[in-house]
Amino acid sequence: MGEENRKIAFICSKGNLDMAYPALVMGWAALGNGINVTIFFTFWGLDIINKARQDRLQLAPVANTSMKMSMMGLPTGNLGIPNLMGIVPGMTAFTSWFMKKKIEEVGAPPVDEYIQMLVDGGAQLFACKMTVDMMGLSMDNFVEGVQDIVTAGDFMDMTEGAQIVFI
Amino acid sequence: MTTKEFAGATMEVNEEGFLVDPQMWNKDIAVAIAKEEGIDELTEDHWKVIEFCRQSATDNGAAPTLRQITSxxxxxxxxxxxxxxxxxxxxxxKISGLGKPEGCV
Incomplete structure (x- = not known):
């Protein structure tokens, strides 16, 4: 069982709904396989652990070339959501709602519950000091389970020997 | 295919040590695999999880994911x-005698 000494670290730098999930899914899979997990939230990635933002992560259709109308069951082949439509008020709310529905359909929990599962499973979560200072945040802004606000250097020290995934 | 002895019975296992045939599983084998995995004693709660997994695999044809187990x-x-x-x-x-969970959550 070589995995018992394996360490993996994720750097979450994006706060879009679709960019929150990769670390959550892979981190959870790693814990399930007995791999030590550390997650470092930086820049917009801090939204994933920010109490006020966590449930409000969104997915904008504008400039998202992968978002095809066929995802909604329309027989439109490779036609994307026209960018011009993406600027209509309510479109971002709509695509976010739609993606959340898709995520729920495969049995994956919402972001807050996922983070809680990771914490309960032993993942270590940290917030980036530079971003925290830049945005005027503090530990009070973060959900329970976030261990500390650390510098990039601290992160390097604590992930020695780990496989690092940047998202 | 390799074989391995658990609780006096010879079982076919895959390269990761999972039983090939879930039908060959019994509680003594579970205890033996658990010991090998570093769990010396299976308590009531351990069995609750194992029984849920066995039932779930019978109903759905695959080992449940962790989230399915907790819920x-x-x-x-x-x-x-x-x-x-x-x-x-x-x-x-593995202790439940099933294959790896087929699901990510």
Whole structure:
């Protein structure tokens, strides 16, 4: 069982709904396989652990070339959501709602519950000091389970020997 | 295919040590695999998880994921990771005589 000494670290730098999930899914899979997990939230990635933002992560259709109308069951082949439509008020709310529905359909929990599962499973979560200072945040802004606000250097020290995934 | 002896019975196992045929499983084998996985004693809560997994695999044809186990048994994530430390997804499935869970959550 070589995995018992394996360490993996994720750097979450994006706060879009679709960019929150990769670390959550892979981190959870790693814990399930007995791999030590550390997650470092930086820049917009801090939204994933920010109490006020966590449930409000969104997915904008504008400039998202992968978002095809066929995802909604329309027989439109490779036609994307026209960018011009993406600027209509309510479109971002709509695509976010739609993606959340898709995520729920495969049995994956919402972001807050996922983070809680990771914490309960032993993942270590940290917030980036530079971003925290830049945005005027503090530990009070973060959900329970976030261990500390650390510098990039601290992160390097604590992930020695780990496989690092940047998202 | 390799074979391995558990509780006096010779079993076919795959390269990761999972039983090939879930039908060959019994409680003595579970105890033997658990010992090998570092769990010396299977408590009532351990069995609750194992029985749920066996039932779920019979109903759905695959070992349940961790989230299905916690929502199906009422055992919390924290407790589950305490019962089966260091990799509950694989450990639970292996001790239950099933294949690896087919699902990500």
């Amino acid at each position: 199906g048994t009422g055992i919390t994530t924290k407790e589950l990771f305490k019962l089966y430390p260091k990799g509950p997804a694989k450990k639970v499935a």
